[in-house]
Amino acid sequence: MAYRKTERVEARLADNRQRILDAARALVSEGGWAEAQVSHVASAAGVATGSVYRYFPSKADLFVEVLSVVSQREVDVLEAIADNDDLPFQTLHAAVSAFVERAMRNRRLAYALIAEPCEKEIDEARLVYRHAISKQIMRIVKEGQEHGDFRTDLDPNIAATVVVGGFMESLIGPLSPFNADFDGSGKQDAEAVHALAGQIADVCCAAVAQYNNVTSFKSNQRRQQ
Amino acid sequence: MAYRKTERVEARLADNRQRILDAARALVSEGGWAEAQVSHVASAAGVATGSVYRYFPSKADLFVEVLSVVSQREVDVLEAIADNDDLPFQTLHAAVSAFVERAMRNRRLAYALIAEPCEKEIDEARLVYRHAISKQIMRIVKEGQEHGDFRTDLDPNIAATVVVGGFMESLIGPLSPFNADFDGSGKQDAEAVHALAGQIADVCCAAVAQYNNVTSFKSNQRRQQ
DNA sequence: CAATGAAATGAATTATGGTTCACTCACTGA
DNA sequence: TCAGTGAGTGAACCATAATTCATTTCATTG
Missing domain, CATH: 1.10.357.10 (Tetracycline Repressor, domain 2)
Incomplete structure (x- = not known):
């Protein structure tokens, strides 16, 4: 049978996405666009740089x-x-x-x-x-x-x-x-x-x-x- | 005796500077900031890229x-x-x-x-x-x-x-x-x-x-x- | 016309920062 | 348990363009 995301995973994914968004907003709020770098967002959200690209196609x-x-x-x-x-x-x-x-x-x-x-x-x-x-x-x-x-x-x-x-x-x-x-x-x-x-x-x-x-x-x- | 610029040279330098400025303005006028690259300006003004930096400290x-x-x-x-x-x-x-x-x-x-x-x-x-x-x-x-x-x-x-x-x-x-x-x-x-x-x-x-x-x-x- | 100082050159270097990808690991379903 | 799937990783890669600099060319002076 095909792989299916459980609710638990779905929730985690949604949570990650939200954390990335929140981190991005927080960074802009603090330091403007200069701080708004993908690697910074990633660490602020507690994920790796590459993971950001699982949730968003580009910066x-x-x-x-x-x-x-x-x-x-x-x-x-x-x-x-x-x-x-x-x-x-x-x-x-x-x-x-x-x-x-x-x-x-x-x-x-x-x-x-x-x-x-x-x-x-x-x-x-x-x-x-x-x-x-x-x-x-x-x-x-x-x-x-x-x-x-x-x-x-x-x-x-x-x-x-x-x-x-x-x-x-x-x-x-x-x-x-x-x-x-x-x-x-x-x-x-x-x-x-x-x-x-x-x-x-x-x-x-x-x-x-x-x-x-x-x-x-x-x-x-x-x-x- | 020390080297001294003749009027002729002085004029040529001023002319170069002006040509670079004019080229820069023309490029922005045509293609906006995307066209406004130092190398483009240089060729439009008929000088080498490096020469632009003799007249202006930076882009x-x-x-x-x-x-x-x-x-x-x-x-x-x-x-x-x-x-x-x-x-x-x-x-x-x-x-x-x-x-x-x-x-x-x-x-x-x-x-x-x-x-x-x-x-x-x-x-x-x-x-x-x-x-x-x-x-x-x-x-x-x-x-x-x-x-x-x-x-x-x-x-x-x-x-x-x-x-x-x-x-x-x-x-x-x-x-x-x-x-x-x-x-x-x-x-x-x-x-x-x-x-x-x-x-x-x-x-x-x-x-x-x-x-x-x-x-x-x-x-x-x-x-x- | 040497000798010297300054200008011109443009390929190589540098800086920045977004994006990728080969790999690892956790989760799923049987 | 375990093969299969897809999420997570982060160092390497790439793209863009500004800037530099070793070298060449040109101008000036004695």
């Missing part, structure tokens, strides 16, 4: 999966925010703030996944998730345009792209490992991050909102509620 | 200089635009449009310099010029805030960063060598590029403008002039 595939898992969670968070029934302005603000705050919670990883130079194949995978993020932002923008809160003279696709590029770019400085502004991780730090997220979100919202001057916006808010 | 130094020359010109263009005395809204619009249109004129090069994955050292040089660009945009933003055309509740640094990230990001798609939308380079193409630049600039301006709804903005414009 790029491994790290693309790491990036996918982490990025997909962010897309899901944005989707959930986009799904709620708040006013589009508040929704967009919440989406951008959430993204920024979540990124700042694991700066090194976020920096690697968003901005750090890396191999082509991984970089291409980034684009996929940028698109996915942009799509969620665009949903909010379109909703806002239909709702009357957002300007209708802007192309929603371009507006969403600018917004995504905008908050990504403004994250790069704060995320950068060379920037010491947000290292304490104390309470002060959390507040500083919150303030930063708010300011970035303000600019993003301003880009699409119908009424930008404070008085008009406030009356607009009241009118809508 | 990275060579290409950083290529990037610097090209990028500095863009910074200068923005500076000139920021210097003029138009209304801040028009100035910002012109700056963003100009950047987008100029980038689209040499797509492959712009793509390489802005977005294509490349070595760390070159990538770091990119940051320097992003900062320089952001600085010019910030000047316009601040002027607009003082002038009363732009919202004063936004942090000018963050606003400028978001704007720069926004138009850079929205360029990536159109610049990408895999995107066939803007290949013809005919008259239609020029118009499409112009339209794109206008739309991107609209979004960027909206992000900082005091009055976004069309009627208020128009009256605002009239009032200011």
Whole structure:
């Protein structure tokens, strides 16, 4: 009879795969792409270098999966925010703030996944998730345009792209490992991050909102509620 | 008596250096960073591989200089635009449009310099010029805030960063060598590029403008002039 | 036109790090 | 128990490209 994996083995295999993925993510989280070497991943996961290739066809595939898992969670968070029934302005603000705050919670990883130079194949995978993020932002923008809160003279696709590029770019400085502004991780730090997220979100919202001057916006808010 | 370079030799050396720089830029313009190999540069410039190292200490130094020359010109263009005395809204619009249109004129090069994955050292040089660009945009933003055309509740640094990230990001798609939308380079193409630049600039301006709804903005414009 | 200093050459060297593979070992099923 | 299967190993291999350097060629000076 043919060889068949028992459940026990199946579980061990799955566990190995997961350990390799976890080790890979941990390494990127600590040292960025420079640390992300197959041999390092292997020892961190407690397996031999060659074993990594039993689970992943190549280094790029491994790290693309790491990036996918982490990025997909962010897309899901944005989707959930986009799904709620708040006013589009508040929704967009919440989406951008959430993204920024979540990124700042694991700066090194976020920096690697968003901005750090890396191999082509991984970089291409980034684009996929940028698109996915942009799509969620665009949903909010379109909703806002239909709702009357957002300007209708802007192309929603371009507006969403600018917004995504905008908050990504403004994250790069704060995320950068060379920037010491947000290292304490104390309470002060959390507040500083919150303030930063708010300011970035303000600019993003301003880009699409119908009424930008404070008085008009406030009356607009009241009118809508 | 000690050896002394004649003018003739001096000129030839300077010419060699320039030819190497030009060849390097041409190669990046054609094939991006993949073509940007020292040996390729050497043959394109009509010298031997080793000779490149008489003029530049390393590959990275060579290409950083290529990037610097090209990028500095863009910074200068923005500076000139920021210097003029138009209304801040028009100035910002012109700056963003100009950047987008100029980038689209040499797509492959712009793509390489802005977005294509490349070595760390070159990538770091990119940051320097992003900062320089952001600085010019910030000047316009601040002027607009003082002038009363732009919202004063936004942090000018963050606003400028978001704007720069926004138009850079929205360029990536159109610049990408895999995107066939803007290949013809005919008259239609020029118009499409112009339209794109206008739309991107609209979004960027909206992000900082005091009055976004069309009627208020128009009256605002009239009032200011 | 020697003699000397500098530039040019490009094949060989080096560095990096992903990938392979011949082998060992543990697990499976009869 | 034991033949068969496939997972695990890690040192060797390979690919890529930057960099070096012994040698040659060219320019300058007395």
